[in-house]
Amino acid sequence: MSGPVQCPHHPDVHLIEDHRAGDLVCPACGLVVGDRLVDVGTEWRSFSNEKSGNDPSRVGAPESPYLSGGDLSTSIAVGFGGSDSDNTLANAQRKTMNNTDRQMTTAMNLIREMSERVHLPRNIQESAFRMFKEVLDSGVLRGKNIEAQAAACLYIACRQDGVPRTFKEICAISRVSKKEIGRCFKIIVRNSSTNLEHVTSADFMSRFCGNLYLPNSIQAAATRIAKRAVDMDLVAGRSPISIAAAAIYMASQASAEKRTAKEIGDIAGAAEVTIRQTYKLLYPKAAELFPEDFKFETAIEGLPSS
Amino acid sequence: MQMGDHQMMGNQRTFVQKVIPAQAGGTVPQNVAYVQNQGVRMVQQDLNGQQRIMQPMVRPVPQNGTGPHFVRQVPAGQGFQANYGQGGTIAGRSVAGGAPIRNGMQQQVYQRPAGAIPVVTPIPQQQQPRTVYIQQGHQVMQGHHRPPQQRIFQNQQQHQQQHQQNFNQQPHNNQMMIQQQIRQQQAQHHQMGQPQMARHQMVQQHQQQIQQRRIQQPQQPQQQQVFPPRGMNLAVPLREPSPEPVIIKREEPENPPPSSSMKQEEPMPDDSDIDIQIRNVVCNYTLPLHIDLRKLAMNTHNVTYEREKGVMMKQKRSPGCYIKVYSSGKVYIVGCRSEEDCKRAARSIARHVQRVMGKTKEKVQIRNYRVSRSKSHLNMKFMFQVNNVLATCRLPFGIKIEEVAAKYPSESTYEPELSVGLVWRSITPKATLRIHTTGSITVTGASSEADVLEVLSKIYPIVLEFRCHERAKGNVAAQKKRKRKAPTNTRAPAVKRERFDDANYGNSGVINNQVYFSDEDEDLYDDLDLDD
Numbered sequence: 133m134s135g136p137v138q139c140p141h142h143p144d145v146h147l148i149e150d151h152r153a154g155d156l157v158c159p160a161c162g163l164v165v166g167d168r169l170v171d172v173g174t175e176w177r178s179f180s181n182e183k184s185g186n187d188p189s190r191v192g193a194p195e196s197p198y199l200s201g202g203d204l205s206t207s208i209a210v211g212f213g214g215s216d217s218d219n220t221l222a223n224a225q226r227k228t229m230n231n232t233d234r235q236m237t238t239a240m241n242l243i244r245e246m247s248e249r250v251h252l253p254r255n256i257q258e259s260a261f262r263m264f265k266e267v268l269d270s271g272v273l274r275g276k277n278i279e280a281q282a283a284a285c286l287y288i289a290c291r292q293d294g295v296p297r298t299f300k301e302i303c304a305i306s307r308v309s310k311k312e313i314g315r316c317f318k319i320i321v322r323n324s325s326t327n328l329e330h331v332t333s334a335d336f337m338s339r340f341c342g343n344l345y346l347p348n349s350i351q352a353a354a355t356r357i358a359k360r361a362v363d364m365d366l367v368a369g370r371s372p373i374s375i376a377a378a379a380i381y382m383a384s385q386a387s388a389e390k391r392t393a394k395e396i397g398d399i400a401g402a403a404e405v406t407i408r409q410t411y412k413l414l415y416p417k418a419a420e421l422f423p424e425d426f427k428f429e430t431a432i433e434g435l436p437s438s
Numbered sequence: 439m440q441m442g443d444h445q446m447m448g449n450q451r452t453f454v455q456k457v458i459p460a461q462a463g464g465t466v467p468q469n470v471a472y473v474q475n476q477g478v479r480m481v482q483q484d485l486n487g488q489q490r491i492m493q494p495m496v497r498p499v500p501q502n503g504t505g506p507h508f509v510r511q512v513p514a515g516q517g518f519q520a521n522y523g524q525g526g527t528i529a530g531r532s533v534a535g536g537a538p539i540r541n542g543m544q545q546q547v548y549q550r551p552a553g554a555i556p557v558v559t560p561i562p563q564q565q566q567p568r569t570v571y572i573q574q575g576h577q578v579m580q581g582h583h584r585p586p587q588q589r590i591f592q593n594q595q596q597h598q599q600q601h602q603q604n605f606n607q608q609p610h611n612n613q614m615m616i617q618q619q620i621r622q623q624q625a626q627h628h629q630m631g632q633p634q635m636a637r638h639q640m641v642q643q644h645q646q647q648i649q650q651r652r653i654q655q656p657q658q659p660q661q662q663q664v665f666p667p668r669g670m671n672l673a674v675p676l677r678e679p680s681p682e683p684v685i686i687k688r689e690e691p692e693n694p695p696p697s698s699s700m701k702q703e704e705p706m707p708d709d710s711d712i713d714i715q716i717r718n719v720v721c722n723y724t725l726p727l728h729i730d731l732r733k734l735a736m737n738t739h740n741v742t743y744e745r746e747k748g749v750m751m752k753q754k755r756s757p758g759c760y761i762k763v764y765s766s767g768k769v770y771i772v773g774c775r776s777e778e779d780c781k782r783a784a785r786s787i788a789r790h791v792q793r794v795m796g797k798t799k800e801k802v803q804i805r806n807y808r809v810s811r812s813k814s815h816l817n818m819k820f821m822f823q824v825n826n827v828l829a830t831c832r833l834p835f836g837i838k839i840e841e842v843a844a845k846y847p848s849e850s851t852y853e854p855e856l857s858v859g860l861v862w863r864s865i866t867p868k869a870t871l872r873i874h875t876t877g878s879i880t881v882t883g884a885s886s887e888a889d890v891l892e893v894l895s896k897i898y899p900i901v902l903e904f905r906c907h908e909r910a911k912g913n914v915a916a917q918k919k920r921k922r923k924a925p926t927n928t929r930a931p932a933v934k935r936e937r938f939d940d941a942n943y944g945n946s947g948v949i950n951n952q953v954y955f956s957d958e959d960e961d962l963y964d965d966l967d968l969d970d
Binding site: 298299300314317318321322327330331365368369370371372373 | 836839840843844847851852853854855856858874875876906
């Protein structure tokens with residue numbers, strides 16, 4: 133071909149690409165100059181919740197830095213009705229796979245699974261992958277249940293990104309006990325140099341209130357109560373979760389949308405008695421804790437004393 | 439678990455306690471007293487709240503406390519009583535052997551099960567800080583020995599109950615008395631009540647008390663000076679002593695209060711008392727010898743032998759600990775109250791094994807000292823090492839642990855969801871400290887008592903920075919309703935570190951620096967006008 137394509141009648145005119153037809157068109161006279169342009173866009177789009185059985189992408193997943201060779205290798209997946217030879221193939225491949233890779237893949241699947249349960253965004257998952265890879269390389273968690281490791285990484289990822297989940301929440305989406313996750317978490321933190329922020333009650337307010345279907349005003353009031361309580365040092369030594377739960381209890385009881393301690397306890401993962409106890413600590417100073425512009429449905433005097 | 443059973447609560451031994459009001463008049467068998475293990479709670483220590491006068495220092499919890507389940511008050515039990523009597527400690531018993539008996543008082547030990555028994559603490563070999571016992575109404579001093587000083591101490595056992603009513607006064611009295619002595623020599627002592635004594639009240643007999651008092655009187659003047667102990671001086675100011683040291687004996691009331699447990703009251707609202715109590719020492723060693731466990735078990739009392747696991751477990755009465763012996767020759771000792779005790783227990787078990795296995799001809803060498811037999815052929819060396827010393831300490835002020843955690847992120851870990859207290863890991867004396875908002879600190883994993891002292895003295899200025907008002911652990915009313923948590927029976931010395939945090943204190947907590955027993959009955963104290 134000689135040089136760039138140009139319209140024979142209007143050599144200076146800049147040609148326009150028509151993506152739909154794959155043509156190069158001259159805007160001056162409408163002549164189709166070039167034909168059969170190759171589209172470098174995606175072939176089709178696939179959505180995550182589409183129930184299509186097969187993924188038609190012929191390219192495969194994007195390159196992942198967490199796996200040793202990127203993810204450019206091919207793995208044999210055996211479907212449901214796999215015959216014996218298929219299984220042998222898969223086993224053979226599994227055996228020859230690098231141990232680290234295998235662990236990494238398992239962990240990635242676990243993390244992905246757990247995140248899906250609570251709709252965690254992709255960036256948190258990526259954080260968790262990164263954390264896990266670091267842990268795996270350092271080898272400090274060797275021997276611990278891989279699910280616990282994955283859960284701990286996820287916990288740390290949430291916390292690092294400013295949206296901490298409580299241990300109980302992580303425990304609910306995984307299969308390991310809170311103690312185990314706690315242990316792994318402590319080891320990871322000690323090993324890596326990450327400086328994790330301390331958990332505060334405010335971090336959980338929106339989630340808890342949302343799950344309880346409480347309006348924004350109550351959420352704001354509860355946040356204020358909790359913050360003030362901590363400043364006034366009324367609730368020394370109590371877990372931020374309990375403080376948050378008690379604050380929500382107080383705020384909701386003072387408004388039109390009352391919630392029982394039990395309901396709040398279920399959502400927050402705190403025991404009902406704990407909420408009551410913490411509430412008792414807050415109750416004496418109730419008047420000072422509420423924000424100034426709070427609309428009291430039930431006056432402070434009407435608040436339950438327990 | 440039967441009443442009075444020994445139970446292992448992690449590294450702590452505790453008794454299943456039965457609250458027997460003494461006024462239950464005759465329902466309590468006379469010959470049985472339920473002994474409170476000193477290990478239970480810090481009550482014991484603070485039972486003699488007065489003790490807190492003393493400068494902080496490491497003190498082994500009274501060795502007495504590691505005694506048997508029952509203290510029989512009939513003559514049959516005097517054997518045990520004797521243990522308590524002498525030296526005030528079971529440890530003291532073996533130690534007291536070497537010391538001259540003063541005033542012939544020691545006889546009393548055998549005559550009177552519950553008598554006030556003077557204690558002669560022996561000399562020099564024990565360079566360990568000894569416990570100083572002060573019980574309400576009586577004073578028992580066991581000081582540190584500096585060779586070659588000796589002292590006579592009075593051991594008040596089982597007097598607790600009588601002095602229930604004199605809470606308010608007694609502590610002061612005792613304190614004054616002690617302080618005077620302190621003043622005299624600038625000694626620092628730990629005064630630890632004898633833990634068992636705490637429960638003895640339950641079965642107090644009136645006559646005994648009277649008799650005791652009589653015995654007490656002559657002994658009072660024998661209070662000796664306390665010698666400077668080896669210990670930590672946190673340089674906290676002492677209280678002013680009151681000028682009346684002798685009041686104590688007159689304070690004894692006629693009627694023992696009916697309470698069955700001690701409620702600790704706040705002795706003094708100042709900063710000068712900080713006591714450190716060693717709760718547990720764990721050690722292990724190896725005998726280079728294959729042990730036939732079955733044979734050993736047959737020849738030893740107080741053992742259980744589990745063939746499946748290949749282990750033999752023995753519970754020693756004096757100094758009172760749990761010993762696990764494996765057939766490979768490894769021996770683990772858990773539950774001793776001091777390093778000294780641990781060594782003694784180790785030695786005694788080694789000797790016993792030696793005897794049983796018929797290797798009496800050999801020299802058993804322990805690292806620091808040897809127990810040798812004549813005609814040595816082979817040397818049985820055993821490497822004795824202390825694995826873990828567990829100690830508790832209660833500071834009289836609250837601590838803002840969130841701020842500590844913020845300021846020292848490298849050594850401290852504070853996860854409110856995971857643990858109540860802040861975990862401080864120190865490297866130089868290798869230890870782990872749990873610091874709570876109430877001001878109580880638990881040290882675990884230390885390798886020796888000296889280490890405990892060192893690490894506490896390091897942490898003290900740090901914590902002092904963040905002191906704050908007393909942080910009560912919830913309100914008292916709520917606490918009184920809590921049930922005591924059943925102690926977990928862990929027998930494996932492999933669990934060398936028990937999470938000795940607030941959860942393990944059961945629900946007798948520390949409220950405003952008072953130690954509170956959850957199974958106390960509120961009514962019992964109504965007349966005493968105690969406020970917490």
